[in-house]
Amino acid sequence: MARRPDDEYDYLFKVVLIGDSGVGKSNLLSRFTRNEFCLESKSTIGVEFATRTLEVEGRTIKAQIWDTAGQERYRAITSAYYRGALGALLVYDVTKPTTFENVSRWLKELRDHADANIVIMLIGNKTDLKHLRAVATEDAQSYAEKEGLSFIETSALEATNVEKAFHTILAEIYRIISKKSLSSGEPAPASVKEGKTITVGGPEPTKKACCTS
Amino acid sequence: MFGGAKGGGATELDAFYPIRPECKADVPQTRFKPRAGKTLSERRWHASFTQDGHLDIAKVLRRIQRGLVKSYQELVLVELIFLLKISGVLIEAAPLLAYGVHPSIKGVVWEFLLGCYDPNSTFEERNLLKEQRSTSIRLLPLPDASAYDHSSLLLAITAITAALEKYNTWKAECQRVVNVIGTGKFITTPLIGEDGQPTDNSLIGVPLSDKKVLQWVQTLHQIGLDVVRTDRALVFYESETNQAKLWDVLSVYTWLDDDIGYVQGMNDICSPMVILLENEADSFWCFERAMRRMRENFRTSASSMGVQSQLSTLSQIMKTVDPKLHQHLDDLDGGEYLFAFRMLMVLFRREFSFADTLYLWELMWGMEYNPNIFSLYEKSDSESEPAEANENAHTLSAKSLKQYGKFERKNLTIGNTEQQHSALAVFLVASVLEIKNRRILKEAKGVDDVVKILGDITSTLDAKKACTEALKIQKKYLTKTKKA
Numbered sequence: 001m002a003r004r005p006d007d008e009y010d011y012l013f014k015v016v017l018i019g020d021s022g023v024g025k026s027n028l029l030s031r032f033t034r035n036e037f038c039l040e041s042k043s044t045i046g047v048e049f050a051t052r053t054l055e056v057e058g059r060t061i062k063a064q065i066w067d068t069a070g071q072e073r074y075r076a077i078t079s080a081y082y083r084g085a086l087g088a089l090l091v092y093d094v095t096k097p098t099t100f101e102n103v104s105r106w107l108k109e110l111r112d113h114a115d116a117n118i119v120i121m122l123i124g125n126k127t128d129l130k131h132l133r134a135v136a137t138e139d140a141q142s143y144a145e146k147e148g149l150s151f152i153e154t155s156a157l158e159a160t161n162v163e164k165a166f167h168t169i170l171a172e173i174y175r176i177i178s179k180k181s182l183s184s185g186e187p188a189p190a191s192v193k194e195g196k197t198i199t200v201g202g203p204e205p206t207k208k209a210c211c212t213s
Numbered sequence: 214m215f216g217g218a219k220g221g222g223a224t225e226l227d228a229f230y231p232i233r234p235e236c237k238a239d240v241p242q243t244r245f246k247p248r249a250g251k252t253l254s255e256r257r258w259h260a261s262f263t264q265d266g267h268l269d270i271a272k273v274l275r276r277i278q279r280g281l282v283k284s285y286q287e288l289v290l291v292e293l294i295f296l297l298k299i300s301g302v303l304i305e306a307a308p309l310l311a312y313g314v315h316p317s318i319k320g321v322v323w324e325f326l327l328g329c330y331d332p333n334s335t336f337e338e339r340n341l342l343k344e345q346r347s348t349s350i351r352l353l354p355l356p357d358a359s360a361y362d363h364s365s366l367l368l369a370i371t372a373i374t375a376a377l378e379k380y381n382t383w384k385a386e387c388q389r390v391v392n393v394i395g396t397g398k399f400i401t402t403p404l405i406g407e408d409g410q411p412t413d414n415s416l417i418g419v420p421l422s423d424k425k426v427l428q429w430v431q432t433l434h435q436i437g438l439d440v441v442r443t444d445r446a447l448v449f450y451e452s453e454t455n456q457a458k459l460w461d462v463l464s465v466y467t468w469l470d471d472d473i474g475y476v477q478g479m480n481d482i483c484s485p486m487v488i489l490l491e492n493e494a495d496s497f498w499c500f501e502r503a504m505r506r507m508r509e510n511f512r513t514s515a516s517s518m519g520v521q522s523q524l525s526t527l528s529q530i531m532k533t534v535d536p537k538l539h540q541h542l543d544d545l546d547g548g549e550y551l552f553a554f555r556m557l558m559v560l561f562r563r564e565f566s567f568a569d570t571l572y573l574w575e576l577m578w579g580m581e582y583n584p585n586i587f588s589l590y591e592k593s594d595s596e597s598e599p600a601e602a603n604e605n606a607h608t609l610s611a612k613s614l615k616q617y618g619k620f621e622r623k624n625l626t627i628g629n630t631e632q633q634h635s636a637l638a639v640f641l642v643a644s645v646l647e648i649k650n651r652r653i654l655k656e657a658k659g660v661d662d663v664v665k666i667l668g669d670i671t672s673t674l675d676a677k678k679a680c681t682e683a684l685k686i687q688k689k690y691l692t693k694t695k696k697a
Contacts, residue, residue: 021435021438021439021477022442038239039445040236040239040442040446041442042442042443042563043439043442043477043478043480044477045477045481045558045563046551046554046555046558047551047554048555049661049664051661071435071476073474073476074476074513074518075515076513076515076516076517076518077518077554096402098402098407101407
């Protein structure tokens with residue numbers, strides 16, 4: 001199939017990246033959208049976003065991913081972006097137990113501000129730091145099951161499971177959207193792009209030669 | 214976007230703020246080149262003081278703002294070069310010529326621009342203070358009042374002495390609570406656990422019964438997490454001691470300003486001060502003065518952030534000066550201008566290289582300069598009533614008007630006196646929008662497109678041009694609102 005330009009797609013899915021400060025949200029995003037990882041990356045101010053168009057279940061999906069500042073003080077701004085989001089990637093750092101303990105707070109945030117049927121995926125990032133691991137996979141797995149979230153462990157640095165994480169959540173969103181339109185008897189919406197989006201900050205410069213890929 | 218032609222003259226500036234070799238390709242390129250004979254050089258800076266040390270601030274401002282395009286012909290030329298660059302005809306070989314302040318004296322000039330010192334205090338006294346500053350800060354004797362005829366001078370000296378003393382006192386207070394402060398080390402993991410108890414009792418020196426103290430302790434790891442991510446491409450921050458200096462300054466500031474506390478982004482503002490001024494107390498006060506202008510942006514509540522007030526001013530300005538563009542943005546659901554959030558929070562630091570930001574900032578502070586800021590800040594510290602900032606332009610002579618920056622001067626001459634004057638940064642964002650006007654109107658079909666178009670300024674924005682445009686917009690806005 002010929003490569004489509006970025007603005008041709010069947011669906012536009014808005015996904016938010018949330019979680020404590022410093023767990024690697026921005027690097028998960030840059031790994032997914034540009035296949036880059038930057039050790040010198042700066043903290044996110046407010047909300048930044050990036051997109052990638054890809055094939056999921058035979059459909060062209062444009063994933064519009066909103067990356068948020070982790071500090072609680074930014075919540076007033078970041079939570080405004082939950083609205084209209086079809087998915088949320090809730091990230092913690094497998095080497096920092098407090099970031100895992102805070103997952104429940106983030107879930108509450110989502111329940112308070114996001115759409116009720118938002119698809120949530122729990123992500124344990126930084127698995128490359130094997131010797132520093134402090135959160136067991138099983139603990140996170142059972143927590144995710146209890147809360148009804150999908151779960152995966154990733155390493156943005158080593159590019160482990162990053163594609164899989166995004167593919168899984170986008171596929172799940174697609175299944176829900178297509179099921180919904182089947183049961184309602186209406187055709188699937190051509191795109192969800194009419195959904196209101198608010199924008200903050202700009203995307204980071206794209207060419208980063210020192211970033212490993 | 215632009216072909217190679219790296220190096221050029223801009224590397225000269227980068228030499229002052231060396232970048233780690235492996236990160237060179239990772240950071241925005243420095244585009245401004247200090248122009249020999251046009252910058253505020255060390256020699257010229259020293260020549261701007263009278264024999265007894267009064268600073269001719271008007272002269273300094275003139276030189277700093279010199280880069281601003283004045284004549285129509287010059288504007289056309291700049292425009293032409295810009296067009297040639299974006300169309301790819303002109304490869305980015307020739308760096309933009311910057312005026313501004315020479316890197317060797319940036320720190321000391323900033324201290325004046327930001328109101329750490331009164332230009333009317335004397336050179337000798339400041340020298341004496343600097344000397345004593347580095348040895349014993351607490352034992353500084355107050356000068357004999359009879360030796361000086363200038364009462365404001367005495368105020369200045371007392372204030373400086375007190376300020377330095379204050380910083381060390383505050384730092385000592387912080388140290389008593391968390392003993393990592395001032396040790397050349399810092400922390401990135403929470404000091405307080407989920408149960409509200411210290412995670413490591415050996416680091417905490419006092420019982421944490423006070424709510425404010427507890428809140429402060431809970432912030433310290435966040436500061437640490439941001440310190441390790443601040444300007445990591447610079448050689449300066451390869452040193453843990455330098456990272457700890459940034460952590461100390463931010464921690465003490467947070468201790469002092471518990472009303473606002475620490476909010477991510479303050480590290481971006483503070484970092485240059487820590488690099489430019491060797492003495493930590495000097496870095497602190499420079500940062501503190503910069504925060505006087507910006508701290509309201511960082512005020513947060515459960516439902517809003519302070520910077521949204523600047524964003525609504527921006528909306529107001531755009532509605533007034535370019536209703537068509539405003540309407541278009543509003544139609545795209547961008548009427549709240551949230552896409553400009555980061556530009557205002559960290560004053561364009563993410564849009565420019567480190568060296569270029571410094572140039573932009575001193576240009577902005579030069580343009581905003583008000584000769585009364587020093588005494589205003591000192592007064593507002595000692596009095597409950599905030600000092601009146603606005604003066605009537607009619608009572609000022611042409612000579613004293615020159616002691617004001619170009620932007621502030623316009624506020625005085627055109628603006629309403631009772632009107633709260635908006636920050637230059639807001640007009641600067643407006644000017645960026647105006648520069649991108651055609652593309653936004655033509656190409657933006659959603660707010661994400663606006664973000665993308667503005668994202669391009671990282672490699673193309675000319676700070677001087679944007680500041681010139683900002684002055685034009687300010688004039689237009691002030692004139693229109695005054696009529697209305």
